[in-house]
Amino acid sequence: MKKHTFLKVVSSITLVSLLLFPAAAYAAETAPALDASSIKKYLPEDVKDHEYAATIHDMLQSGLVNGYVDEAGNVTVKPENNITRAEFVKILVKALDLDVAANPQEFSDVKPEHWHYDFIRTASSHGLINGIGEGQFAPDRNITRAEIAKIVVRAFEQTVPFTGASKQFTDVPDDWSKPYVEKASQAGIVNGYDDTHFGPNDKATRVQAMLMLQRALHKENTTLPDETMLKNLVLEMNQKLYEVVTEAVYGSGETGDTVAEEVYGNESEEADTNVAEAVYADYSEIKDISDEYATGFYHDVLDLSADILTELSKLGIKIEQKHVADWTLEVLWKSNRYAAVKVNGDVYDVTVTKDGQSRTHRVDASSTVFLKKMNDGSWKVYGGEVKQPLPTGHLQPGSQN
Structure with missing residues (x-):
């Protein structure tokens, strides 16, 4: 059976929406390659060492x-x-x-x-x-x-x-x-x-x-946004993402046989028995949160997160998380149309289970997120800190290592 290296995105982007990706990479598992062209467009290859x-x-x-x-x-x-x-x-x-x-x-x-x-x-x-x-x-x-x-x-x-x-x-x-x-x-x-x-x-x-x-x-400083509103927006988004990912661990009720057939086709003889026994966790609600709270880069990252977590679930990988700190938020700066909010205390103990074996990894996803005012007057999160370019070689459909 052909297997593909799982997208090791987490080490590249420090966003709360990717808080589980380090656990996935830590688990050293494989998954079918996904089309992440929606993310690649935000991570050009000629910017890494640029002064600005x-x-x-x-x-x-x-x-x-x-x-x-x-x-x-x-x-x-x-x-x-x-x-x-x-x-x-x-x-x-x-x-x-x-x-x-x-x-x-x-x-x-x-x-x-x-x-x-x-x-x-x-x-x-x-x-x-x-x-x-x-x-x-x-x-x-x-x-x-x-x-x-x-x-x-x-x-x-x-x-x-x-x-x-x-x-x-x-x-x-x-x-x-x-x-x-x-x-x-x-x-x-x-x-x-x-x-x-x-x-x-x-x-x-x-x-x-x-x-x-x-x-x-x-x-611009003539119609500045309310700081409490900005902090509450980011906090609500984080809390909803945490709840969705936590609840998804219990699965959507689809059987492992259904999942194996979806991943490997009707002839699933080569499928792992663990996959056949797994329960398919549904992370689709992440995309609903994405539509409500995010736009631009952040929106696309959340959507890709949902797809990747779903693929991991199909492979029988169980991901559990526990928030172990208190969220604190600080508005670093704000203008009429843009703002930056620093999120602290975004720390989790993430447990990855596969083949009956579990490993727990502490993930600190604390970071700064950027917000913008939309045409209708609402505010949404559009971006976050990028530490280094995404390893785009892993993002092409069907790519292998």
Whole structure:
């Protein structure tokens, strides 16, 4: 019978939703490979050693930036590539959840059939962008650092405090760009290459655009969320996940024969007798919790967690857990649209049983999770800390070791 190495995801991602994965890896069991492409897209291969890896991961997890997928399924972000005017406008419109307002500008080089048409019309209708003259926008031209500063100041001038001393960049000319660069530096949205050089006419890279936009989003402070609400949301999600995983140990009532047939087909002679005797635990409620409390990366991780735990159950692996600490939550920072909550005391004794033998492993899943405000005004968890890239070689359907 062909067996596949189980996805060893837990050592790569420190999220509460993966609290049982260390136990699965600890059990050193095998399971049919699962399609985890929904997770791979958040973990590009060219970011691991980047200076601003945390920012890149955050922008990917929140859905504001997408990576590039090649024919082999490998994902990259190309952080040092330049970014076009249209590409930046798209990220901005998505970040601000903007809809088109009255009197959008029409540009002769922005046509309805172009992918960027709606984004550019929307941004122009809010007065965030102008063309380059003669009725054109130049969507495919690389955007400069000064142009981003101007757009960001316009976009956040009502929600970000532009106070304090501005940096005196000696390479910023006394033209249209100077007031915007100075104002952005007052808020700490731009820092420059050093205290005196900003490079206003330099073509901005993708990661530079991410940094400037992320800083602005995190500095909005006019309609801040309630801290108790944020903490309760994360706590409720953790408690419900704990309850579902604990209750699932008792199984859904499906017989081991049914499970063996589902996994191995009608001819199940090669199936482990332990599988045939097992009871299939149902973890589908994890996906319901995912829909209620999560979005983006975190949502996809929870969904994959449910599938993996189910596969382990089909192989006769019993996973029991006991929460052994008190949850404590702290809001690290918050803005109008984003927040970070640190979860402490997320500690479990996880017991893995297979073939009548059990091993117990203490798992500390304490970590920081990130939340965002949704279009309907609700808040959801979208991301968390990523320590190292996912071993993507284990994620392809049918992959073997």
